[in-house]
Amino acid sequence: MNKNRLEAFSDGVFAIAITLLILNVKIPQANYVSGQQLYKVLHQAIPKLLTFAFTFLVIGVFWIAHHRIFAFAKVTDSILMWINIVYLMFIALIPYPAALLAENPYLPITIIIYSSTLFVIAVMHLILLEYIIRNNHTRHEILTDEVYRSAQKTALVGPVCYVLAAAGSYIHFYISFFFILSAMVYYIFFAGHAKMSQELVKIGETTKEEEGK
Amino acid sequence: MNKNRLEAFSDGVFAIAITLLILNVKIPQANYVSGQQLYKVLHQAIPKLLTFAFTFLVIGVFWIAHHRIFAFAKVTDSILMWINIVYLMFIALIPYPAALLAENPYLPITIIIYSSTLFVIAVMHLILLEYIIRNNHTRHEILTDEVYRSAQKTALVGPVCYVLAAAGSYIHFYISFFFILSAMVYYIFFAGHAKMSQELVKIGETTKEEEGK
Amino acid sequence: MNKNRLEAFSDGVFAIAITLLILNVKIPQANYVSGQQLYKVLHQAIPKLLTFAFTFLVIGVFWIAHHRIFAFAKVTDSILMWINIVYLMFIALIPYPAALLAENPYLPITIIIYSSTLFVIAVMHLILLEYIIRNNHTRHEILTDEVYRSAQKTALVGPVCYVLAAAGSYIHFYISFFFILSAMVYYIFFAGHAKMSQELVKIGETTKEEEGK
Amino acid sequence: MNKNRLEAFSDGVFAIAITLLILNVKIPQANYVSGQQLYKVLHQAIPKLLTFAFTFLVIGVFWIAHHRIFAFAKVTDSILMWINIVYLMFIALIPYPAALLAENPYLPITIIIYSSTLFVIAVMHLILLEYIIRNNHTRHEILTDEVYRSAQKTALVGPVCYVLAAAGSYIHFYISFFFILSAMVYYIFFAGHAKMSQELVKIGETTKEEEGK
Numbered sequence: 005m006n007k008n009r010l011e012a013f014s015d016g017v018f019a020i021a022i023t024l025l026i027l028n029v030k031i032p033q034a035n036y037v038s039g040q041q042l043y044k045v046l047h048q049a050i051p052k053l054l055t056f057a058f059t060f061l062v063i064g065v066f067w068i069a070h071h072r073i074f075a076f077a078k079v080t081d082s083i084l085m086w087i088n089i090v091y092l093m094f095i096a097l098i099p100y101p102a103a104l105l106a107e108n109p110y111l112p113i114t115i116i117i118y119s120s121t122l123f124v125i126a127v128m129h130l131i132l133l134e135y136i137i138r139n140n141h142t143r144h145e146i147l148t149d150e151v152y153r154s155a156q157k158t159a160l161v162g163p164v165c166y167v168l169a170a171a172g173s174y175i176h177f178y179i180s181f182f183f184i185l186s187a188m189v190y191y192i193f194f195a196g197h198a199k200m201s202q203e204l205v206k207i208g209e210t211t212k213e214e215e216g217k
Numbered sequence: 218m219n220k221n222r223l224e225a226f227s228d229g230v231f232a233i234a235i236t237l238l239i240l241n242v243k244i245p246q247a248n249y250v251s252g253q254q255l256y257k258v259l260h261q262a263i264p265k266l267l268t269f270a271f272t273f274l275v276i277g278v279f280w281i282a283h284h285r286i287f288a289f290a291k292v293t294d295s296i297l298m299w300i301n302i303v304y305l306m307f308i309a310l311i312p313y314p315a316a317l318l319a320e321n322p323y324l325p326i327t328i329i330i331y332s333s334t335l336f337v338i339a340v341m342h343l344i345l346l347e348y349i350i351r352n353n354h355t356r357h358e359i360l361t362d363e364v365y366r367s368a369q370k371t372a373l374v375g376p377v378c379y380v381l382a383a384a385g386s387y388i389h390f391y392i393s394f395f396f397i398l399s400a401m402v403y404y405i406f407f408a409g410h411a412k413m414s415q416e417l418v419k420i421g422e423t424t425k426e427e428e429g430k
Numbered sequence: 431m432n433k434n435r436l437e438a439f440s441d442g443v444f445a446i447a448i449t450l451l452i453l454n455v456k457i458p459q460a461n462y463v464s465g466q467q468l469y470k471v472l473h474q475a476i477p478k479l480l481t482f483a484f485t486f487l488v489i490g491v492f493w494i495a496h497h498r499i500f501a502f503a504k505v506t507d508s509i510l511m512w513i514n515i516v517y518l519m520f521i522a523l524i525p526y527p528a529a530l531l532a533e534n535p536y537l538p539i540t541i542i543i544y545s546s547t548l549f550v551i552a553v554m555h556l557i558l559l560e561y562i563i564r565n566n567h568t569r570h571e572i573l574t575d576e577v578y579r580s581a582q583k584t585a586l587v588g589p590v591c592y593v594l595a596a597a598g599s600y601i602h603f604y605i606s607f608f609f610i611l612s613a614m615v616y617y618i619f620f621a622g623h624a625k626m627s628q629e630l631v632k633i634g635e636t637t638k639e640e641e642g643k
Numbered sequence: 644m645n646k647n648r649l650e651a652f653s654d655g656v657f658a659i660a661i662t663l664l665i666l667n668v669k670i671p672q673a674n675y676v677s678g679q680q681l682y683k684v685l686h687q688a689i690p691k692l693l694t695f696a697f698t699f700l701v702i703g704v705f706w707i708a709h710h711r712i713f714a715f716a717k718v719t720d721s722i723l724m725w726i727n728i729v730y731l732m733f734i735a736l737i738p739y740p741a742a743l744l745a746e747n748p749y750l751p752i753t754i755i756i757y758s759s760t761l762f763v764i765a766v767m768h769l770i771l772l773e774y775i776i777r778n779n780h781t782r783h784e785i786l787t788d789e790v791y792r793s794a795q796k797t798a799l800v801g802p803v804c805y806v807l808a809a810a811g812s813y814i815h816f817y818i819s820f821f822f823i824l825s826a827m828v829y830y831i832f833f834a835g836h837a838k839m840s841q842e843l844v845k846i847g848e849t850t851k852e853e854e855g856k
Contacts, residue, residue: 042321096661111681228439232442479739
């Protein structure tokens with residue numbers, strides 16, 4: 005199993021999971037003759053549409069994180085492949101907690117389940133990264149220990165935010181939302197500027213040139 | 218994240234969103250023993266099938282537009298990637314307004330929601346194009362300003378048509394339909410013959426040869 | 431738009447449409463405590479499972495036909511791309527007539543709709559092939575007229591079989607089934623041995639080597 | 644049809660089938676105002692979530708097996724392509740027996756149907772492997788007979804385990820579960836260390852280098 009193929013398969017699962025999210029926004033099943041009634045139906049769809057948009061961006065964050073992590077790997081092996089399959093299982097699971105949240109947005113239990121799923125995925129990012137870094141045959145030699153430490157720090161932000169989001173759900177919905185949003189903002193706007201990412205760009209280009217030869 | 222991968226992921230989301238549209242055409246759930254009753258059921262499916270066909274072509278137009286825009290980019294960066302993820306969110310959203318329209322084809326509100334979704338996507342085409350053109354590290358140097366102006370003009374046709382479609386829905390269904398169809402006809406039959414597209418073909422081939430090396 | 435990308439997108443739509451077919455085999459929604467009741471439910475699922483298997487093979491035949499046809503094309507152009515999008519619209523449509531057939535297998539009307547969809551797709555194969563062959567910039571020069579005539583003959587078998595299947599539905603279910611099955615057997619076991627296919631293999635390898643350089 | 648494309652299409656079907664599994668975990672359709680009621684709903688979802696996780700790993704095993712088998716093939720031909728399409732039909736079918744099992748986890752009949760589907764797929768692995776090995780134009784010449792025998796032995800573990808799982812369902816649910824899990828553990832932890840796999844890595848790398856040239 006070469007690395008390109010593993011990534012292509014992972015991208016497929018990501019693309020399908022992210023696009024299936026819209027199926028959670030249930031379509032009004034009856035014909036609503038009056039516009040007034042349809043407005044009501046649409047009003048009820050708002051929490052579902054917000055959950056759709058929010059979860060779409062969350063999966064987007066994970067997709068980019070997955071790419072950054074695999075950019076550290078020179079090759080794959082059987083164990084890495086299986087960690088990745090378990091990882092993809094949780095990515096494919098996301099539409100379920102997202103649907104629970106969309107249907108019952110104000111209950112602590114749905115927010116805990118949602119945050120916990122994100123937490124497990126974020127922990128698996130750490131596991132994938134650790135496995136790649138600790139094995140000499142999978143890691144890129146040209147990367148310095150400093151770069152790896154930067155990557156590990158970046159990967160730690162997610163689990164911390166998501167566990168706080170789960171804990172915060174007992175106090176208020178908005179606390180959970182704040183922590184998940186914090187992780188999102190961090191990964192979108194700050195992670196790309198870390199030393200680690202700069203090095204990844206180089207690796208990425210090196211890998212690309214090697215493949216192109 | 219290299220450009221090829223971003224495009225492959227985007228193509229995946231496009232392919233899934235476009236194929237999921239058929240799920241909106243609900244399958245008669247009971248067994249209709251008499252042919253007569255089935256005819257009635259099929260008759261009711263006609264607006265849904267028309268919406269399916271129409272929306273399929275609309276997504277087809279967007280898919281080609283997306284490719285043309287990314288043909289202007291030499292590389293991608295973190296910001297372009299995130300604009301693209303938000304863009305894909307609206308592509309993945311399309312099956313929802315399409316289902317609303319299919320279920321309630323004669324209400325202004327469903328036509329406004331449908332047209333507005335298309336309008337947002339068309340505006341995002343402009344944003345993607347502007348971002349690529351305004352950044353020296355993403356744009357292809359060999360393209361002249363004239364080519365960029367041609368591309369910008371082409372990308373402006375969509376938003377104008379879709380905002381007129383949304384506004385027209387208050388007067389009559391057919392006005393909205395006419396403007397969306399106009400945009401479609403323009404992009405299918407005329408955009409390909411603009412100076413911009415001719416240049417894109419050259420770029421496309423150059424890029425392709427470079428990758429092949 | 432280079433040819434590889436058009437084919438990858440088409441393959442995506444084929445893969446999604448073919449895998450969505452299983453959603454037509456509805457899952458018994460209640461918990462059936464007794465095995466006896468479940469046997470009854472499974473018994474009712476048999477026509478749906480047969481339609482699933484049959485339609486899966488039909489789409490398989492179309493997928494291979496699509497590849498063979500595009501093997502004749504050296505490059506794509508805007509018109510070919512749009513004929514292909516309309517073609518994919520009918521591929522994405524297949525789960526609907528398949529669901530109609532699965533729910534009402536003994537009614538002529540469902541068989542006519544199913545056969546007609548196959549007929550339209552088969553006619554579009556002919557249109558795609560004609561467009562590629564008649565345009566000097568899309569066709570491979572090294573192919574002889576004899577090869578093209580062989581391809582055209584092969585592509586004619588489908589429309590003839592499917593129109594006979596639609597017509598035969600008024601007499602008996604099995605006549606339709608026989609003609610669709612005939613087309614399938616022809617394309618699976620005989621089309622591959624025609625002179626045309628032998629030449630396509632050569633083209634395919636040539637194209638592959640060129641890309642690899 | 645070159646081998647890369649066949650594999651990409653197969654990967655697409657695998658990725659869609661594996662991600663569609665989550666649709667079997669039905670989302671509670673009503674709004675459950677009290678957390679207490681939602682706990683009950685979630686409690687009922689547990690067998691469905693376990694079936695989801697279990698089936699996800701089963702498809703993961705099949706996906707890797709499919710890759711290993713096709714690593715033995717130098718090229719594809721028309722017959723191999725059709726065996727593969729029938730094989731993919733059973734992969735696409737998996738969500739159905741998985742849904743049956745999830746809804747009725749304690750009935751022998753659902754376990755037999757589930758195990759039988761896995762058995763058919765495992766037998767098709769053997770058929771694919773045999774076809775590739777027995778045809779001089781499809782097999783890699785550099786592989787020794789010893790490697791092929793190792794591959795055949797590995798491919799036999801699946802059918803044996805799955806037929807025992809089907810048979811064991813009459814005695815107890817856990818016997819079936821034990822045999823399917825045994826096959827999974829074998830393929831995840833042991834198959835990768837067999838002589839066959841070691842050779843496959845070499846082939847895989849050789850093939851990859853050839854493509855890259």
